[in-house]
Amino acid sequence: MENNETLLILDYGSQYTQLIARQARQLGIYSVIVPYNTPFADIEKYQPKAIILSGGPNSVYAKTAPTVDKKLLALGVPVLGICYGLQLLALALGGKVEPADKREYGLAKITVTAKGDLLPKIIDGSQVWMSHGDHVTVPPKDFVITGESDGIITAIENSRKSFYGLQFHPEVSHSVHGKDVLKNFLLKISMFTQDWTPDSFIETEIARIKELVGDNNVICALSGGVDSSVAATLVHRAIGEQQTCIFVDAGLLRKDEYEEVLAIYKKVGLNVKPVRAEKEFLGELKGVTDPEKKRKIIGAEFIKVFDAEAKNIKNVTHLVQGTLYPDVIESVSVNGPSVTIKSHHNVGGLPAHMKLKLLEPLRELFKDEVRVIGGKLGLSDTVTQRQPFPGPGLAIRILGEVTPQAVTLLQQADAIVREEIIKADLQKDLWQYFAVLLPIKSVGVMGDSRTYEQAVAVRAVQSTDGMTANWAEIPHATLGAISTRIINEVKGVNRVVYDITSKPPGTIEWE
Numbered sequence: 278m279e280n281n282e283t284l285l286i287l288d289y290g291s292q293y294t295q296l297i298a299r300q301a302r303q304l305g306i307y308s309v310i311v312p313y314n315t316p317f318a319d320i321e322k323y324q325p326k327a328i329i330l331s332g333g334p335n336s337v338y339a340k341t342a343p344t345v346d347k348k349l350l351a352l353g354v355p356v357l358g359i360c361y362g363l364q365l366l367a368l369a370l371g372g373k374v375e376p377a378d379k380r381e382y383g384l385a386k387i388t389v390t391a392k393g394d395l396l397p398k399i400i401d402g403s404q405v406w407m408s409h410g411d412h413v414t415v416p417p418k419d420f421v422i423t424g425e426s427d428g429i430i431t432a433i434e435n436s437r438k439s440f441y442g443l444q445f446h447p448e449v450s451h452s453v454h455g456k457d458v459l460k461n462f463l464l465k466i467s468m469f470t471q472d473w474t475p476d477s478f479i480e481t482e483i484a485r486i487k488e489l490v491g492d493n494n495v496i497c498a499l500s501g502g503v504d505s506s507v508a509a510t511l512v513h514r515a516i517g518e519q520q521t522c523i524f525v526d527a528g529l530l531r532k533d534e535y536e537e538v539l540a541i542y543k544k545v546g547l548n549v550k551p552v553r554a555e556k557e558f559l560g561e562l563k564g565v566t567d568p569e570k571k572r573k574i575i576g577a578e579f580i581k582v583f584d585a586e587a588k589n590i591k592n593v594t595h596l597v598q599g600t601l602y603p604d605v606i607e608s609v610s611v612n613g614p615s616v617t618i619k620s621h622h623n624v625g626g627l628p629a630h631m632k633l634k635l636l637e638p639l640r641e642l643f644k645d646e647v648r649v650i651g652g653k654l655g656l657s658d659t660v661t662q663r664q665p666f667p668g669p670g671l672a673i674r675i676l677g678e679v680t681p682q683a684v685t686l687l688q689q690a691d692a693i694v695r696e697e698i699i700k701a702d703l704q705k706d707l708w709q710y711f712a713v714l715l716p717i718k719s720v721g722v723m724g725d726s727r728t729y730e731q732a733v734a735v736r737a738v739q740s741t742d743g744m745t746a747n748w749a750e751i752p753h754a755t756l757g758a759i760s761t762r763i764i765n766e767v768k769g770v771n772r773v774v775y776d777i778t779s780k781p782p783g784t785i786e787w788e
Contacts, residue, residue: 281477283326284327284467285309285325287328287345288310289362291359296448297448298602304469313333313343317348326467330358330366332361332408344369354467355462357443359447360446384404385405386402386405390423395441407426413430419437441466479653496521496583497597498525498597501534501541503599503665504647505599506545506661507639509599525582528555535551550586552586563679571788572669575670598635664709671687676788686768690770695711697755703752708740710735711736713733731770731771732771735774737751740785747779
């Protein structure tokens, strides 16, 4: 954002990089994650007030090891290196990094060895989280060792030049006082004014949208989810009736969702045009099993619909989408850091020939921030607290070919999952809860007869922003009710399993 002070985070491939950005945002500080090899000229454009070098899986001595541009260290702003970032910083400034006798992964205790600006007093003797093979053995000239752990240099700093390094990860919850360390760096050392607020975002974005669109018109890809709903409402606040929202039923929505969503938007007051296109989407998906192909096919079909609808509206220049920051991060592939997990329909799945320009007002936000923005814009909890639903819909919850029969089966199973979760009043504590149709069959016994039918997996997770997630411990009674109802009521399913995989290592969606 042009009017906000910026924390720039260089991503070297750590699975925790997004946590750094989230904690900065929670302090009211605008943070941006960019690949480590972003050109220096682009880094300068951000005018960062401080820079953090993330951790990463590499060794600084590997032939293909990511490096740091020394021009970045000459910008005159505070720099914090975390884990691999510390090792890069030390090496670049003349220090010495060596392989450890053994890789240190897990909990450790830190001892504060000298007074400095970065480490608060309360961290002395506390638990921290380590994940490294190499470590700094000799710090650069004019650096002070301020922390150690079992003989390992854990924290160094050169307060005169505002260079700081940590071997442990302060951004993870396992580092008990890690948040206090980051607070020191961001507020005490870097002196951010905490000007990143929902109100400031809304004000700035509305002005930007007005200037960008001018007297032209836009169409909005409305899915019924939180992201597109908030994006549409924000754009409506800026340009009103110049926006036409297209709600496409691709035949991949949840049970009864088409009617429910239209009723919601009627109350909100958005200008919505519904389009039924089940035959077109399911026809294109026939015989396709690869999840990436599914996403790209669905993205291309959506654009076809939007292009066709745009022809009926004069002076349409932009397509509004509810793209979020995690979508952008997960769709960026750099040799090593944050490798592409999956392309998103609204990031990596758009065809090159698309005639409309993209307008993505939420592109810099995390999910929890979007919910807050939606509330500020006057949207009800019915809209802002809806559980996330993927743009490609049930197509990526059907593992294997997407057929009309598979969609109907999954809709029925998914509806039961949602009904039982709500019946048990568990929905408030869950980020997402849904069913997945598996491409396998198993033997069962029903009514004294042998069955050979499909299996359904139930997925329920807890999360704050979708970047990381823990599997939810659903009460056995609720899981039992879900399983019994699916097997009894959904013809074609004879087995139900529960997914107990967190993110990482898994993703929330199966595809």
